[in-house]
Amino acid sequence: MSSVLFFIAAIGAIAGAIGVITLENPFYSVLALVGHLISLAALFLLLRAEFVAAAQVVVYAGAVMVLYTFVVSYVGGDSAQARIGEPIGRPPGATMTLAAWACGGALVIELCIAVLGSGLKAISTHGAAYSPTFGSPQQIGDLLLTRFLAPFEIASYLLLIAAVGAVVLARRRGGVDDDDGTGVPVITAMDIFRPRPQGTGTMAEGVGGRVRIAGVAGQAPVVEPAAPARVAEPVGVPGRASEPAGVPGGESEGLDA
Amino acid sequence: MSIGWYLVVSALIFSIGAGGVLIRRNPLVILLCLELMLNAANLALIGFSRMWGNGDGQIFALIVMVVAACEVTVGLGVIVAMHRLRLPMNVDEIRELQG
Numbered sequence A: 001m002s003s004v005l006f007f008i009a010a011i012g013a014i015a016g017a018i019g020v021i022t023l024e025n026p027f028y029s030v031l032a033l034v035g036h037l038i039s040l041a042a043l044f045l046l047l048r049a050e051f052v053a054a055a056q057v058v059v060y061a062g063a064v065m066v067l068y069t070f071v072v073s074y075v076g077g078d079s080a081q082a083r084i085g086e087p088i089g090r091p092p093g094a095t096m097t098l099a100a101w102a103c104g105g106a107l108v109i110e111l112c113i114a115v116l117g118s119g120l121k122a123i124s125t126h127g128a129a130y131s132p133t134f135g136s137p138q139q140i141g142d143l144l145l146t147r148f149l150a151p152f153e154i155a156s157y158l159l160l161i162a163a164v165g166a167v168v169l170a171r172r173r174g175g176v177d178d179d180d181g182t183g184v185p186v187i188t189a190m191d192i193f194r195p196r197p198q199g200t201g202t203m204a205e206g207v208g209g210r211v212r213i214a215g216v217a218g219q220a221p222v223v224e225p226a227a228p229a230r231v232a233e234p235v236g237v238p239g240r241a242s243e244p245a246g247v248p249g250g251e252s253e254g255l256d257a
Numbered sequence B: 001m002s003i004g005w006y007l008v009v010s011a012l013i014f015s016i017g018a019g020g021v022l023i024r025r026n027p028l029v030i031l032l033c034l035e036l037m038l039n040a041a042n043l044a045l046i047g048f049s050r051m052w053g054n055g056d057g058q059i060f061a062l063i064v065m066v067v068a069a070c071e072v073t074v075g076l077g078v079i080v081a082m083h084r085l086r087l088p089m090n091v092d093e094i095r096e097l098q099g
Helices: A002-022 A026-046 A050-075 A078-083 A094-116 A137-145 A149-170 B003-023 B027-052 B056-084
Strands: none
Touching (some): A002 A026, A026 B027, A094 B003, A149 B056, B027 B056
């Protein structure tokens, strides 16, 4: 029975992996990876690692893959890129693809030789005698909080640093001063403390909209002073050039608070 | 099934991931292939953990999952920043480490 389950899960895992690298659309690649991860969780269960299998399904197939799905829908795949006319690089030629497959084949042969020829006698057995506490959450928690306390704490710091780094990398840069003349926004560490123009860093701006402070034409703007304000306007914002200069009460796109 | 079978499956998945890094040019798919390789390593770790009847390998696998999550977070942040700067989504064309 366990052999049947093993082969089903192993074939699922390998098919998912092949699907990840062969499907054209990155969205389908992500879905294939979800199938791969769930098959892998079944393999973990066959190896009596219940807690890791549950964490695999919840954390990996649940959370991380949702993150992937969001980014793929935001960025778009190869086809979306071709549609909007951005440059797509030439695909790797047939020779390169063949060479890559040859490298992969050589790697699997080498790994199999290394693993199966290693002289470890226990590899051909079914593993050590099974005790009911093996792989249980209790054992994992015991180990994490006693023997492996330092790796546990370091991992939490690593997660914190990665979260901060992702926010810094992916945040909106349009509203920050770009006074260096090149038009490319420059980010320094001091930007964290500098007051921003109102409305920057919001999701509305992220999709290209700007915050309109004064709604109705003909009325005085609520926030913006009558004189045209000096705003740090990013390059290439539509609608700025066509706006009559210095007309108070026009529908203002100024951002100064 | 003996532990060797699991290790062979792990070697296959790792090689598929490595081949995917070589043949695909989309950074998103390359990140997915990195995930494949890390998961193959996890499978080997858990197989060895079962082989010795010892929980250390499972702890190691959990730490690898944490590292993979961090790598995904930062990698996806880089991809979103690339998209904002209108860079081409092709690792062959992004060779300069500026902006």
